[in-house]
Amino acid sequence: MTKRKNIIYSSLVVAGILIILNFISSVFFFRADFTEDKRYTLDRSTKRILREVETPIIITLYVSDNLPPDVNRTVQDLKNLLTEYNNYSKKKIDFEFINPNANEELEQEAIEAGINPVPLEVREKDQIKVQRIFLGMSIQVGDKSEIIPLIKPGIVMEYTLSTLIKRLTIKDKPKIGYIVGHGEPALGKLEQAIAELSVLYDVKQIHLLSEPDLSEYKSLMLIGPMATISSTQLSRLDKYLAGGGNLFIAIERVNGMLNDGIGVSVNTGLETWLQTKGLYVDDSFIVDKKCGTVTVQQQGYFSYPQQINFPFLPVISKFSNHTITDGIETVVLQFASPISFIGDSTMNYQPLAFTSDISGKLKAPISFNIGRIWRAQDFLYPDLTVAATIRGNMGGEKEARICVVGDGNFIVNGLGASKIAIQRDNINFLANAVDWLSDDTGLMSLRTKGVSSRPIKEITDARVFFLKYLNFLLPLVLIIAYGLFRFERRRRKRTKRMKPGFIK
Known part of the structure; x- marks a missing residue:
């Protein structure tokens, strides 16, 4: 009976801890990012842009269901990114997901917003079929709007999204003069x-x-x-x-x-x-x-x-x-x-x-x-x-x-x-x-966020020459050295056996 009470008590304590942690995580957003280029951490420029947001921003994602794994991963990363945007903007960003393939009315809404379907090859049961999908986004601030007609896997989505938000929310752009008249x-x-x-x-x-x-x-x-x-x-x-x-x-x-x-x-x-x-x-x-x-x-x-x-x-x-x-x-x-x-x-x-x-x-x-x-x-x-x-x-x-x-x-x-x-x-x-x-x-x-170029480090001609002959000669030297070692060991054994009184 005591054992049963301990199990019930432990279960209640664990459940209580989980409830408390869940409540804390809903209030304080935290995520550890161990990538080299901090691709899952909002950049300081983005945070500054979001802090300056005053007018509510409505983001609508027109995304089809049943996407291939690589495309679906991009969509999931985008959802996580929008969640962080919403938290840092103090809930001034409202976003929703719409599947235009669900019915003709939603499909027409996506097309009118400037997001058209694109063909995508999908492998299914050892067959390749072409699937008609929507993968775009609309961003609206007041009476101004911008669209991303196609969210391409692999692009730095944070830069694209922050740029569009900045363009829609900036009030008075500073002037830059481009001098002409001299060719x-x-x-x-x-x-x-x-x-x-x-x-x-x-x-x-x-x-x-x-x-x-x-x-x-x-x-x-x-x-x-x-x-x-x-x-x-x-x-x-x-x-x-x-x-x-x-x-x-x-x-x-x-x-x-x-x-x-x-x-x-x-x-x-x-x-x-x-x-x-x-x-x-x-x-x-x-x-x-x-x-x-x-x-x-x-x-x-x-x-x-x-x-x-x-x-x-x-x-x-x-x-x-x-x-x-x-x-x-x-x-x-x-x-x-x-x-x-x-x-x-x-x-x-x-x-x-x-x-x-x-x-x-x-x-x-x-x-x-x-x-x-x-x-x-x-x-x-x-x-x-x-x-x-x-x-x-x-x-x-x-x-x-x-x-x-x-x-x-x-x-x-x-x-x-x-x-x-x-x-x-x-x-x-x-x-x-x-x-x-x-x-x-x-x-x-x-x-410049995100890895775009990782060229191989160039080496001098002298180092190339050294590495070339090292790769060619080192195996030969190791084989010869091992052969000499074996030869010397066997010679010592023969010498030892030839001594008077040797008993094996």
Whole structure:
């Protein structure tokens, strides 16, 4: 009887503890995240956005039932993410799930919201059939709304969701001025960059001579000017910086013309003006063994395309510890120039990005030879700086900031047939730089969240040679050593047996 009472008592205690823990977990949300990139932990940028939410947000997920396991895992992760969003926003986010395949009315509602069904191949009983599914989301704040027509497995959903919420809830976007009139690429050629910046900023094209008041812009951007910038215009930049302005510059110090086979210097007056601020941009072409490729047509019995390493396209993966480079993994440049500091201690100089240990520079003008055999003496300048910042008082009492990249085309998509997709981290670098210049954390840390690139670490030719022969010779050495050991052991046994009085 006593034993039965103890069992009942223990059961009641356990049940009571579970009830208390369940109540505590409903009030205080906690989850441990042991992943390297903290993919299951809300980023500080997201938390800041959610804290600023004032208007209720309605999120509707149009998701079909009976999804394949990999897709269903994505949906489950999204549900968990929305639960965390709701908790951090103090219950200002309301979300619901709708299965449009349940009836025609719900299907029509999803389609009217801008979410259309997509075909999905599903393996069932050793057969492949095409299933028509819905996998989208609608976000509504007041009378404004945004949609995600297709939730793709593997994407960083937190960034997409936080970006849309920020876009819907932001009231007055700070102004960013994009300077034109000196051969800069048109805004249409910066499609990816402008799309990213437009989430937080109102990007406006401006002329330095006709703009009445530059102080209303949080930051100015000067991307790849190719024509002369007059002293009057540079004086306006001086006045803007003296008032505590901020300037992002992507300078095209050299121009590589592959079709003509030559590379020349570019002189706009900007390079001389930068020297007065303490930044020197050399009119040299950076070459790096860690580089991108170009496609050439190989001639023989047949003509076929071949990818060839082109050191004039440096791949940058070495960054200093700075807010701008937080989470940046790989930036790809083309015809870049090195940057050095020639100022004094009154300015705070910070290099941001560097070439690899095997890099060099060639003074313009040069001739291009795609088939050139590159040798060790071509890479005598390791760790060249390709991006840097300076900050301090520049003619006034307020602190001004400048960020410079030694490549004017690193974010240019182009137009029409020549349009290209830009490396994602190139865009992230620009957006982070504008956030830093504008003194706005924005989505800075969230842009680069998630593993996007894990390149194999390059090793030197000497180490390759060593490892090659180590792999070849080490097994032979071990076999010979073992044979000598066996031989010596057997020799000792024979010697011992030959001694007088030996008894086995």
